[in-house]
Amino acid sequence: MTTQGQRQPGEAFWIDTEATTLREADHLLQSLVAELALPEGVFGCTHLVRGERPRVVLSFTGAPAEVSRLLMDKGYEVTVGVPDAAGRAVVYPGVAGLTGTVTVAELVAGSAIDRVAVLGGSGEPAPEQRIVTRDHIRPEWRDGELVLTAMPAAGGVLVPFEVPDPTPCCADH
Structure with missing residues (x-):
């Protein structure tokens, strides 16, 4: 089991999406986790982006390194790190x-x-x-x-x- 309050070690990255609602972003995140068969310890979060182009981006923490390459192969731009410290967890241990x-x-x-x-x-x-x-x-x-x-x-x-x-x-x- 994961240590409380700690994202698992491993690559942390985020992808921009065309999602404009939390519901849409949740569905995309859960679909990607299933499709990529991510392990139990991964955190998948949504992050609201405001400004000229409001949207919801997705972050992954604790994912195996090859996951970012698989997402790039799907056409997503992958950025190292997380977009902010206040993500909303959709996929997490337990x-x-x-x-x-x-x-x-x-x-x-x-x-x-x-x-x-x-x-x-x-x-x-x-x-x-x-x-x-x-x-x-x-x-x-x-x-x-x-x-x-x-x-x-x-x-x-x-x-x-x-x-x-x-x-x-x-x-x-």
């Missing part, structure tokens, strides 16, 4: 086991996530606090730690702040 309802202790012990932060709360939730994952756990890197932001929900449980299928702004127009 993510596959974060389904259904888990406790904070199970989430932290069974994945690369270091801690859970509760919106509007002070301190961290108790280890036995239940989290309904909605099968969509997207922690973010903050000051070198992988942190899941959660919020209180009905029934005394927590849910991840990011919902799996957000309603687009102005969807009713």
Whole structure:
């Protein structure tokens, strides 16, 4: 298992994509991970790029060196390093086991996530606090730690702040 809060050693690089939404970037990232058969210890993150051409880029950390060559062969421009320190993790050690309802202790012990932060709360939730994952756990890197932001929900449980299928702004127009 991965050391909490540490991206695995190995090549770190990022690719620019034409993705303009997190959902699109998540799908592309997961497709590339499956297609390239990346090992369990790899971190795959999304990063928002603002400016003249807003988009979402993808980073990979801990991937075998040949992965960057395979991505270049697919037509992607590969840049060494990560675009910023605040990536949103989509693929990371233990993510596959974060389904259904888990406790904070199970989430932290069974994945690369270091801690859970509760919106509007002070301190961290108790280890036995239940989290309904909605099968969509997207922690973010903050000051070198992988942190899941959660919020209180009905029934005394927590849910991840990011919902799996957000309603687009102005969807009713």
